[in-house]
Amino acid sequence: MNYISTRGAGFGERHTFSDILLGGLAKDGGLYLPAEYPRITAQELTAWRSLSYADLAYEILRKFSDDISDEDLRALTRRTYTANTYSNVRHHESASQITPLKTLGEEGGTTVSLLELSNGPTLAFKDMAMQLLGNLFEYTLAKEGQTLNILGATSGDTGSAAEYAMRGKQGVRVFMLSPHQKMSAFQTAQMFSLQDPNIFNLAVVGNFDNCQDIVKAVSNDHAFKAANKIGTVNSINWARVVAQVVYYFKGYFAATKSNAERVSFTVPSGNFGNVCAGHIARMMGLPIEQLVVATNENDVLDEFFRTGIYRVRTAAETYHTTSPSMDISKASNFERFVFDLLGRDPARVLQLFRDVEEKGGFDLAASGDFARVEEFGFVSGRSSHADRVDTIRDVFERYGTMIDTHTADGLKVAREHLKPGVPMIVLETAQPIKFGETIREALEREPERPAAFIGIEELPQKFDIVAAEAGLVKAYIAERI
Ligand SMILES: *Cc1c(COP(=O)(O)O)cnc(C)c1O
Numbered sequence: 001m002n003y004i005s006t007r008g009a010g011f012g013e014r015h016t017f018s019d020i021l022l023g024g025l026a027k028d029g030g031l032y033l034p035a036e037y038p039r040i041t042a043q044e045l046t047a048w049r050s051l052s053y054a055d056l057a058y059e060i061l062r063k064f065s066d067d068i069s070d071e072d073l074r075a076l077t078r079r080t081y082t083a084n085t086y087s088n089v090r091h092h093e094s095a096s097q098i099t100p101l102k103t104l105g106e107e108g109g110t111t112v113s114l115l116e117l118s119n120g121p122t123l124a125f126k127d128m129a130m131q132l133l134g135n136l137f138e139y140t141l142a143k144e145g146q147t148l149n150i151l152g153a154t155s156g157d158t159g160s161a162a163e164y165a166m167r168g169k170q171g172v173r174v175f176m177l178s179p180h181q182k183m184s185a186f187q188t189a190q191m192f193s194l195q196d197p198n199i200f201n202l203a204v205v206g207n208f209d210n211c212q213d214i215v216k217a218v219s220n221d222h223a224f225k226a227a228n229k230i231g232t233v234n235s236i237n238w239a240r241v242v243a244q245v246v247y248y249f250k251g252y253f254a255a256t257k258s259n260a261e262r263v264s265f266t267v268p269s270g271n272f273g274n275v276c277a278g279h280i281a282r283m284m285g286l287p288i289e290q291l292v293v294a295t296n297e298n299d300v301l302d303e304f305f306r307t308g309i310y311r312v313r314t315a316a317e318t319y320h321t322t323s324p325s326m327d328i329s330k331a332s333n334f335e336r337f338v339f340d341l342l343g344r345d346p347a348r349v350l351q352l353f354r355d356v357e358e359k360g361g362f363d364l365a366a367s368g369d370f371a372r373v374e375e376f377g378f379v380s381g382r383s384s385h386a387d388r389v390d391t392i393r394d395v396f397e398r399y400g401t402m403i404d405t406h407t408a409d410g411l412k413v414a415r416e417h418l419k420p421g422v423p424m425i426v427l428e429t430a431q432p433i434k435f436g437e438t439i440r441e442a443l444e445r446e447p448e449r450p451a452a453f454i455g456i457e458e459l460p461q462k463f464d465i466v467a468a469e470a471g472l473v474k475a476y477i478a479e480r481i
Pocket of ligand 1: 429
């Protein structure tokens with residue numbers, strides 16, 4: 001499997017899965033994609049139906065990572081996807097399924113269900129990919145005799161998923177910046193209660209934007225970055241995207257009895273990483289009818305799929321919502337889809353994303369390419385705070401199921417795109433406990449708390465407070481590696 005950049009560099013060069021695993025953007029500023037998507041055969045689809053999650057992950061990943069031996073990859077996927085790691089299930093009988101499918105009921109002439117992706121250690125779907133990344137990093141670094149220092153900024157989900165994936169991993173340290181006293185008590189406790197010596201929490205006196213600016217400043221200091229082996233685990237990382245392909249297959253098998261059936265997926269979206277994986281599953285041949293992109297008030301993606309106009313927002317135009325993990329001003333994985341939409345023409349992708357930088361966006365409405373959005377199965381919708389509250393209340397009253405704010409955005413939009421006879425699977429991206437305030441507003445009761453998290457706020461916390469200055473963060477890192 002060879003990887004190419006969406007902006008054209010590397011055509012003719014060879015990049016393996018392991019080559020791009022630890023990096024971010026391609027040298028030309030583009031994103032990596034396989035030179036071609038592997039197509040699955042009808043026989044494979046039939047054979048995969050009965051596999052465990054770990055073995056399905058192995059079958060899918062080996063198509064993208066042929067430079068890792070089958071034996072090693074099988075061991076990595078089996079170590080990653082264990083019932084022990086994904087143990088925060090709400091129904092005891094589903095503990096071994098990793099991503100259980102929960103049927104809500106019949107609506108609009110079809111069955112609506114939730115694919116539970118948030119039973120991992122940090123109760124958000126990011127664990128699904130990040131846990132694999134932790135094991136892949138440790139494996140690859142050991143093979144190459146290397147070490148890596150991951151620097152990141154978080155306002156919640158990504159940072160804790162990264163820390164729980166990398167804790168105790170040989171050769172890896174994590175330096176995670178978060179805005180001091182601005183995360184919820186629950187999210188703070190999740191991150192700061194980790195006592196592992198390779199995890200460093202830096203509470204930055206400032207806001208999330210200050211944290212992101214520091215990460216950018218440190219990453220732009222190329223000499224410091226190289227000398228200190230600084231890397232990232234952000235959502236453009238290819239291994240994260242490909243790990244997410246697996247649960248589209250698993251969800252499809254759980255919702256159907258034969259490969260003649262088609263299903264639709266609704267994906268609560270921010271940076272377009274999750275739904276990009278759905279697109280790839282479809283390109284591989286999984287019988288997906290529709291991929292429904294659900295946004296919150298930050299509707300950059302909904303606007304594109306409705307109108308063909310991609311217009312990134314400024315910081316001032318970006319809302320702070322009650323589904324905060326979807327609060328984005330631009331969608332960092334979107335370029336991967338645009339590359340496919342334009343028939344894989346890197347020169348045009350380069351031009352369009354130059355326009356994004358220089359003019360704040362591009363308009364494909366008049367081009368024939370936009371009409372192809374439908375061929376790729378994409379539709380979209382948006383949700384607001386009032387929609388979330390209504391949906392959380394409705395689902396609780398109707399089905400006795402408590403859902404989080406992001407999943408509520410998904411279900412609200414899914415209901416606008418139901419097709420009779422085509423099962424609709426909404427990806428459940430987090431558990432309600434992480435967003436207690438909105439649960440209390442909607443239901444006037446406390447969110448469900450998985451047993452492992454009872455009393456987490458009382459545990460001792462390990463973190464250091466730093467002023468919002470890149471120089472201080474650099475010194476902090478240099479002293480500890
Ligand atoms: C990250 C996140 C999303 C958005 O996923 P993308 O891959 O960025 O589109 C949705 N919901 C939750 C809970 C998340 O943590």
